[in-house]
Amino acid sequence: MTGPAAAWGPEGHAVIALIAQSRISPATQRALSSLIGQTTLDQFASCADQLRDGKAPFVCPGIGQLSPDRTTSAWHFINIPVSDDPSASNLAPYCTRTASQFNRTDSNKDCVVGQIGSQLKTLSDASAAAPARRMALMFLVHFVGDAHQPLHCAERNLPDGRSDYGGNEEAVTLNGSAMKLHYVWDDLIETRSQAQDTDVKALARRLIHDIAGRDVRGWIGGNMAADAAMESFSIAKNTIYPAYDADGGVMSQDYQAKMQPIVYQRLEMAGVRLGAMLDQALGGGASSPADSQKRRAASSMPAPRVPRDLLLQAANLRR
Ligand SMILES: [Zn+2]
Numbered sequence: 001m002t003g004p005a006a007a008w009g010p011e012g013h014a015v016i017a018l019i020a021q022s023r024i025s026p027a028t029q030r031a032l033s034s035l036i037g038q039t040t041l042d043q044f045a046s047c048a049d050q051l052r053d054g055k056a057p058f059v060c061p062g063i064g065q066l067s068p069d070r071t072t073s074a075w076h077f078i079n080i081p082v083s084d085d086p087s088a089s090n091l092a093p094y095c096t097r098t099a100s101q102f103n104r105t106d107s108n109k110d111c112v113v114g115q116i117g118s119q120l121k122t123l124s125d126a127s128a129a130a131p132a133r134r135m136a137l138m139f140l141v142h143f144v145g146d147a148h149q150p151l152h153c154a155e156r157n158l159p160d161g162r163s164d165y166g167g168n169e170e171a172v173t174l175n176g177s178a179m180k181l182h183y184v185w186d187d188l189i190e191t192r193s194q195a196q197d198t199d200v201k202a203l204a205r206r207l208i209h210d211i212a213g214r215d216v217r218g219w220i221g222g223n224m225a226a227d228a229a230m231e232s233f234s235i236a237k238n239t240i241y242p243a244y245d246a247d248g249g250v251m252s253q254d255y256q257a258k259m260q261p262i263v264y265q266r267l268e269m270a271g272v273r274l275g276a277m278l279d280q281a282l283g284g285g286a287s288s289p290a291d292s293q294k295r296r297a298a299s300s301m302p303a304p305r306v307p308r309d310l311l312l313q314a315a316n317l318r319r
Contacts, residue, residue, distance in 0.1 A: 008149050009186050010046040011200050012267060016145045017041035018204035019211070019271020024278050031282035035134055036062035041141050042200070048072070048142035063138045064131065074102035075139070076146045077166060078111040078229050079155040082237040088226040101163070112147045115139060116225035116277075124281040140281075141274060147228040148270035150262075151185050154236030166236075170244060174251045181244055188256055188263045207268050219269050220276040228273065235262060
């Protein structure tokens with residue numbers, strides 16, 4: 001089996017982390033500072049990919065020295081066959097399936113949805129050891145991003161019956177170059193420059209500004225990991241695979257432009273949800289009124305007009 005590429009590429013994961021960083025409450029920021037000091041979330045957003053793919057121990061900023069561990073491969077995905085009709089409340093069989101594809105056995109944890117739940121739990125546990133919580137934070141920041149990459153939550157069979165592992169085995173020609181469908185999606189947010197740091201921050205700022213003008217209440221609450229996986233699955237099933245089949249794998253010049261709105265929305269949703277999860281885990285449950293006032297002022301979001309429990313209900317009912 002071909003190894004999966006780095007999801008979204010480092011730029012996408014950094015953008016998601018920067019969006020989350022801009023939204024967390026002051027209480028969450030204080031908890032983060034006591035765990036990782038001055039390190040910001042974007043600095044370690046891709047360490048999980050390096051952990052999986054690396055050949056030598058490396059220093060993950062704010063987290064510590066890590067040794068490569070390929071057994072974490074299954075944690076970046078949930079492979080749901082596009083021929084199926086899953087529901088957010090019943091993704092467990094697909095977690096089991098993903099675990100077995102990667103020769104793993106913990107069907108509650110060995111997929112991206114299971115990992116988000118499991119790492120969130122460790123991060124939330126104030127009595128857990130700091131190094132374990134730092135690792136949980138590192139994984140959570142990365143996996144929330146992966147769950148929003150459509151091809152991390154879908155697969156289909158190739159003509160010979162093997163899985164395509166989310167487009168990792170589907171050949172594509174883009175601008176005259178041969179590559180795999182999965183890689184196209186990882187790299188769709190091209191920053192068009194080698195000066196990546198500047199461009200990543202500029203894109204994050206642009207998306208943060210865009211989010212401020214949206215009603216994002218429907219994105220948060222409920223089971224955000226399962227919701228993210230279901231949305232990703234639907235985009236792969238209804239948009240990405242049909243477009244691939246229509247093109248016969250030869251992508252038109254404007255493919256990237258056509259898909260870019262989807263990519264940006266997935267990055268925005270991932271960033272908003274990651275921020276909400278961090279507030280849940282580290283913000284002491286409900287943040288103080290002063291905190292939420294500050295946060296609203298900071299993000300220029302309108303104050304919620306209805307109590308939070310009603311917002312959660314609305315989030316659950318949105319489909
Ligand atoms: Zn990944």
